[in-house]
Amino acid sequence: MKVFICFPPLNCEKGFPTLGQNRQFQYFKEPTYIYPVVPALAASLLKKNGYSVKWIDCIAENISYDQFLEMIKEEKPDIIAMETKTPVIKQEWKIINDLKRISQGKWKLITVFFGDHVTALPEESFENCDVDFILTGGDYDFLLLNLCEVIKNKRPFSELEAGIFFREDNAIKNTGKFKLDHDLNSLPFIDRDLTKWWLYAYKNGNYRRTPGTYIMSGRDCWWGKCTFCSWPQLYPQFRVRKVENVLDEIEYLVNNYPIKEIMDDTGTFPCGEWLIKFCKGMISRGLNKKVNLDCNMRFGAVDYEGYKLMKKAGFRFLLFGLESANQRTLDRINKNLKVETIIESCRLARKAGLYPHITIMFGYPWESFEDAKKTLELGKWLLKKDYAYTMQATIVIPYPGTPLFEECRKKDLLYTLDWSDYDMKKPVMKLSFPPSLINKLVQEMYKVSFNPEFILRKIISIRDGADIKYFWRAFLKVLGHILDFKGA
Ligand code: SF4
Numbered sequence: 001m002k003v004f005i006c007f008p009p010l011n012c013e014k015g016f017p018t019l020g021q022n023r024q025f026q027y028f029k030e031p032t033y034i035y036p037v038v039p040a041l042a043a044s045l046l047k048k049n050g051y052s053v054k055w056i057d058c059i060a061e062n063i064s065y066d067q068f069l070e071m072i073k074e075e076k077p078d079i080i081a082m083e084t085k086t087p088v089i090k091q092e093w094k095i096i097n098d099l100k101r102i103s104q105g106k107w108k109l110i111t112v113f114f115g116d117h118v119t120a121l122p123e124e125s126f127e128n129c130d131v132d133f134i135l136t137g138g139d140y141d142f143l144l145l146n147l148c149e150v151i152k153n154k155r156p157f158s159e160l161e162a163g164i165f166f167r168e169d170n171a172i173k174n175t176g177k178f179k180l181d182h183d184l185n186s187l188p189f190i191d192r193d194l195t196k197w198w199l200y201a202y203k204n205g206n207y208r209r210t211p212g213t214y215i216m217s218g219r220d221c222w223w224g225k226c227t228f229c230s231w232p233q234l235y236p237q238f239r240v241r242k243v244e245n246v247l248d249e250i251e252y253l254v255n256n257y258p259i260k261e262i263m264d265d266t267g268t269f270p271c272g273e274w275l276i277k278f279c280k281g282m283i284s285r286g287l288n289k290k291v292n293l294d295c296n297m298r299f300g301a302v303d304y305e306g307y308k309l310m311k312k313a314g315f316r317f318l319l320f321g322l323e324s325a326n327q328r329t330l331d332r333i334n335k336n337l338k339v340e341t342i343i344e345s346c347r348l349a350r351k352a353g354l355y356p357h358i359t360i361m362f363g364y365p366w367e368s369f370e371d372a373k374k375t376l377e378l379g380k381w382l383l384k385k386d387y388a389y390t391m392q393a394t395i396v397i398p399y400p401g402t403p404l405f406e407e408c409r410k411k412d413l414l415y416t417l418d419w420s421d422y423d424m425k426k427p428v429m430k431l432s433f434p435p436s437l438i439n440k441l442v443q444e445m446y447k448v449s450f451n452p453e454f455i456l457r458k459i460i461s462i463r464d465g466a467d468i469k470y471f472w473r474a475f476l477k478v479l480g481h482i483l484d485f486k487g488a
Helices: 037-048 065-075 086-103 116-120 122-128 140-152 243-256 272-284 304-312 327-332 339-351 369-384 403-410 436-450 452-461 465-484
Strands: 002-007 016-018 026-028 052-057 079-083 110-114 133-135 164-168 171-174 212-215 261-264 292-297 315-323 355-362 390-395
Touching: 002 037, 002 065, 037 052, 037 079, 037 140, 052 065, 065 086, 079 086, 079 140, 086 110, 086 116, 086 122, 110 116, 110 140, 116 122, 122 133, 122 164, 122 171, 133 140, 140 164, 212 243, 243 261, 243 272, 272 304, 304 315, 304 339, 315 339, 315 369, 339 355, 339 369, 355 369, 355 436, 369 390, 369 436, 369 452, 390 436, 436 452
Parallel strands: 002 052, 002 079, 079 110, 110 133, 212 261, 261 292, 292 315, 315 355, 355 390
Antiparallel strands: 016 026, 133 164, 164 171
């Protein structure tokens, strides 16, 4: 049985879409290619179980829509599975219908969706396109294998695992609420050649040194309660792989590929005893000398001693969600964070020699323009003080399935329910000030890169050619981001 895992071509006028682990979707003028870890695991798991699998990422491979359709017509896969996200779902409905049309009368093509949007609204896609199956929840790698086994062996749909939606007798049926009871340690390592690792090895702003790659130690975030975040609905419980299993994968990567930097894209990297054991393992295996590690972290989760150990273990870039400088907002989005902790945690991480990257968001409907400016000022201050090393500013978008979306819908705070507008090009939540000012705030934040004090600190911090290349890439990214938020 031939299974294709595809990222079809999407609207390029808006920029390059970022899917995968991008928990807040964005189109980028300057492309960033994130390794889609769970889809890549799905491909690897299927291959390990004897399926003929093809990985087609038209976005990263720059394949046009006509070329994509020609490829499908020629190769006639039995199953095409695609990841979806809210801002591109309407485009993907059309793609599913086109795929069904070109296969009609020629071969039997089964289409599958998975991802956060269809987990929140599975029925909607059945109503709007001819998709055959929807895998809900975040363990869609395991679910896709189960689905393929049932189809290949012509077994009844009663043998499908929980969380799968399908059509039967002109009705949409499902196997109940998805379960997260799969053992992550039983998964194979990602088959990097099958999933074309080189596509995701260079154009990514997180890497200082390239080629880089991605792994995930856990699914997905041990906090998992921020009301705007789209992934806790995929992974309402946190699970983590065994330390040895993750270390083995890192060792395999550095021994078999020229990988210099690895981003662990777990929503929040595991902390406590797990982190200590992991760091000690990196050091005792000598991996800290061979590769740099990047990860997502929460402010206040690690103390100074912990940061020092992480530094020694090879960690470099820690991505922190700052979200807002207003305590009222942090409480309201259930971030479980104090503003003072942001400053202190950033300072200590930097002091330990790590490179904190802060992400901030504008556009909360309850914030005044003055509140938003406070966030801008804190972000700028952290960068100028060199407590934060780099940053990313975005517009907060409430995705279906999140508590923030429900709150906005109940309180009539949404400008639109057209999912194509949920692409961060402009606010979709009603604001107390003109929406165009949001884009200006985001642009202002990026313009800190032109501040003489900031530039001087960066020049002083240059250690080698890799730093120069990194800053040049970062500079191009900043210009790209200023353009990303140009039009309101
Ligand atoms: S800390 Fe909050 S925003 Fe970050 S991954 Fe966890 S739930 Fe999502």
